[in-house]
Amino acid sequence: MFPRPSVYTSTIALLVAGQTTLAALNGHCPPLGPVLPAPKNPTAHKSVQLAIGSITDTFQNIAASLDSTGISVAVKSIHEANPLLELHHTPEILGPNGTTTIDSQTVYRIGSISKIFAVLSILQQNHVKLDDPITNYVPELRQLKGETNEVDDITTVRWDEVTVGALTSHMSGIAVDLTIDLASFPVDLTQLGLPSLNETSKTGCAGVLGLPPCNRAEFFRDFGKRHPVYAPFTTPVYSNVASVILAYAVEAITNMTYEDYVKQSILAPLNMTNTTIFNGPEKQSWGFIPVNETWFGASFGYEDIAGGFYSNTVDLLSLGTGILKHDLLDESKTKKWMKPMTSTSSSGLLVGGPWEILRSSTVTKDKRLIEFYCKSGNLNSYNNMLCLIPDYDIVVTILSGGPQSNADLVDLLLTNVVRGLLPAIEEAGKAEALPKFGGTYADAATNSTITLSLDDAPGFAVSNWVVRNVDIAKNYGKFGALSSSPADRPVSIRLYPTNLSSDGGYHRAWRAVFGHGSPEESAEKDANSFWPDASCVTWASMDRTTYGFRSMDELVFSLRDDGSAQSINLRTFKVELKRAA
DSSP states (O other), X not given: OOOOOSOOHHHXXXXXXXXXXXXXXXXXXXXXXXXXXXXXXXGGSHHHHHHHHHHHXXXXXXHTTOSSOEEEEEEEETTSSSXXXXXXXXXXXXOSSSOSSOOTTOEEEOGGGGHHHHHHHHHTOTTOOTTSBGGGTOGGGGGXXXXXXXXXXXXXXXXXXXXXXXXXXXXXXXXXXXXXXXGGXXXXXXXXXXXXXXXXXXXXXXXXXXXXXXXXXXXHHHGGGSOOSSOTTSSOOOOSHHHHHHHHHHHHHHTSOHHHHHIIIIITTTTOTTOBSSSOOSSGGGBOOOTTOOOTTOOOBTTHHHHOOEEXXXXXXXXXXXXXXXXXXXHHHHHHHSSOOEEOSSTTEEEOSSOXXXXXXXXXXXXXXXXXXXXXXXXXXXXXXXXXXXXXXXXXXXXXXXTTOOHHHHHHXXXXXXXXXXXXXXXXXXXXXXXXXXXXXXXXXXXXXXXXXXXXXXXXXXXXXXXXTEETTTTHHHHOTTOOSOTTSOEEEEEEEEEEEEGGGTEEEEEEEEEESOHHHHHHHHHTSSSTTTTOOHHHHTTOOEETTEETTEEEEEEOTTSOEEEEEETTTTEEEXXXX
């Protein structure tokens, strides 16, 4: 009923299949994250325009056979006012009450994308810590009673061990929900070998198939009867109820209803005027209602918190943009939020709060690892996706509904967008970065130079790095007096941006990564290790060579008003190099 667990079978297969043995192109190992500044005007670049045309053609081919299923796909850079890609498909066969034309304003049921609002709401409570026991805020959980007098670790959740963070990341070990309990529905399952049940073993509520929605009292009456799946923090187990409990905590903390809090603190600041929680849009004609769809307008009671929201393309693009621009949380909190909280049994899928984080090293030309912070939402015939790509400041939304809509369709659309667009966005980033930072920097007084150029590998290639007549790359091994690395190994140098700046952004810090050895040596290391990318250890090797408290890999650009570099400061060497015209 609510979305499948965070498993994107076809997307993972497409994105991870064929993964190279090297960490990135030619064995380079950049830090995780952006390797160049995100492009500020991607739609102006020819490569992006060509990619949009190709994606549009593929979308139209996919949609041509969907006679009763609607789709909306959009992609937006947070640096541009309008989406760089927006595609909609209105099927020939429509339900009688909804819209007759699908566009960016058309409202869909978004399923478990709803969970983002619960996590975001709890993160906005500044005094709440993710390690806090949830019973600090919802103490009634301690009183949940099972179906029998038997109380032990198999039958009863250790609620004082369940933290706020565990609920955001599906690490609480609690059950999925109550709504999908088969015993509640008017079907005789004793013919399938199941026993007869008395009324106390049925919820009597669900919100669909003729049953009334479940309320808070019924949650506390019945959820204790569900056994835990695991002890907390054992392994991720998808849970709808986790979001409900987070919302109850928000209500207790703010003394507001969850609906009012979300409207005031998230929807209003982002101007999300067509996003609703417990009810559908003001007019059904604003919504896409597929033929024979009976769940549009149905309320699941408290479980609407986990999967019952309604929204449209415009609003979800606003949500993704607001998150990446730190409009709802400060920059530090947002960055912490946009990180994994646990792994899964798929090497291509991590879990955040509540992000489903896809990881791929096969999308861009530089073949580096990129993370996609996604949340799926699947509800009856509605299947959707919100995906944020922080490395490029990109938001992707996919909304769909109808009898031909399913998770595989959404995966196919996402893969089409990612594979088609990301290499072009990468090219746009290079096209913007080269005139701003590339070229030769020099200081004649000290006979010092450095040259920055771009190729297919990640970041800037560093060459001709000479300081006071000393070639830094050729002599790099001599700086490692405390290192066990051979001094004669070949050294390559790449330069990557950090998120550190000063003077209102007029000074920006970058870091150099010194690669030791050849691509063949990296490949041999990877082949002889039982874990992938064993040769890629940049995270542990940066900031290692220091002199007078300054790291040799720290370089700081001084920028003009237009964002272009006028000089570069080699902090360790105390040399300022002017950029050549």
